[in-house]
Amino acid sequence: xxxxNVKAGCASCGVAVIDDIKLTKCTDCDLVQYCTDACQKEHNxxxxxECKKRAxxxxxxxxxxxxxxxxxxxxxxxxxxxxxxxxKYGTWxxxxxxxxxxxxxxxxxxxxxxxxxxxxxxxxxxVPSTQEQSDKQMMKRVAANDPVAMRxxxxxxxxxxxxxxxxxxxxxxxxxxxxxxxxxxxCLYEFGKxxxxxxxxxxxxxxxxxxxxxxxxxxxxxxxxxxxxxxERALKHFFIAAKLGDDDSIKVLMEAFRNGLVSKDxxxxxxxxxx
Numbered sequence: 468x469x470x471x472n473v474k475a476g477c478a479s480c481g482v483a484v485i486d487d488i489k490l491t492k493c494t495d496c497d498l499v500q501y502c503t504d505a506c507q508k509e510h511n512x513x514x515x516x517e518c519k520k521r522a523x524x525x526x527x528x529x530x531x532x533x534x535x536x537x538x539x540x541x542x543x544x545x546x547x548x549x550x551x552x553x554x555k556y557g558t559w560x561x562x563x564x565x566x567x568x569x570x571x572x573x574x575x576x577x578x579x580x581x582x583x584x585x586x587x588x589x590x591x592x593x594v595p596s597t598q599e600q601s602d603k604q605m606m607k608r609v610a611a612n613d614p615v616a617m618r619x620x621x622x623x624x625x626x627x628x629x630x631x632x633x634x635x636x637x638x639x640x641x642x643x644x645x646x647x648x649x650x651x652x653x654c655l656y657e658f659g660k661x662x663x664x665x666x667x668x669x670x671x672x673x674x675x676x677x678x679x680x681x682x683x684x685x686x687x688x689x690x691x692x693x694x695x696x697x698x699e700r701a702l703k704h705f706f707i708a709a710k711l712g713d714d715d716s717i718k719v720l721m722e723a724f725r726n727g728l729v730s731k732d733x734x735x736x737x738x739x740x741x742x
Contacts (some may be wrong), residue, residue, distance in 0.1 A: 537682060
């Protein structure tokens, strides 16, 4: 049966779309449709192998797509892409915004010139004077389902050694799409801290973080693939990470070039994008 015919009707019973019958695509692939859950269950044994293959293809399409920017995005004030150097930006507990140090410094100069109280450069909330006040701001953001605040609370618990609590906060933030939380969650699964050790889930969350634009997670995936002999997949990860600004991935690609695994043109393209 051709793909066009499969999509035209239910893959199990063959019924076509009519006014009172709606077809639903297979939940894992885009190859077939079903009119009922019963039909999907009945057809599962015939479709399973093809479905797994197509689902893997769709996953790879998503995984190896070059993100437009890193997971840090742009500074919300100057709109310049955020540096990967954590010393060049800061996260404000009042609004969970990540602000570059240049804009933060410009705000300080403005406050000094006009003799204003020190406040957040984005939302203008007064800067807390104590850790207790800062934590209160963060928990207010946590209550509002802010993934950045949830991840930061998770880090706080992680540093205290309360891995189970950290796992819970990371999980909530990861479900809301926070790439840093997804990376941290992968680390907990990798080392079995706060949760049962699970290499498969560790890789899954690394992939989610990489899809979200995290070059460190991407680099780690490249090393995992390289260690098991998947050189082509590994290089794809390193190229994507390098184009997002990851220095270590550039070093890996230069070594791969010296070993004849990467072309001069591909390396040059990665270097241009990295800069």
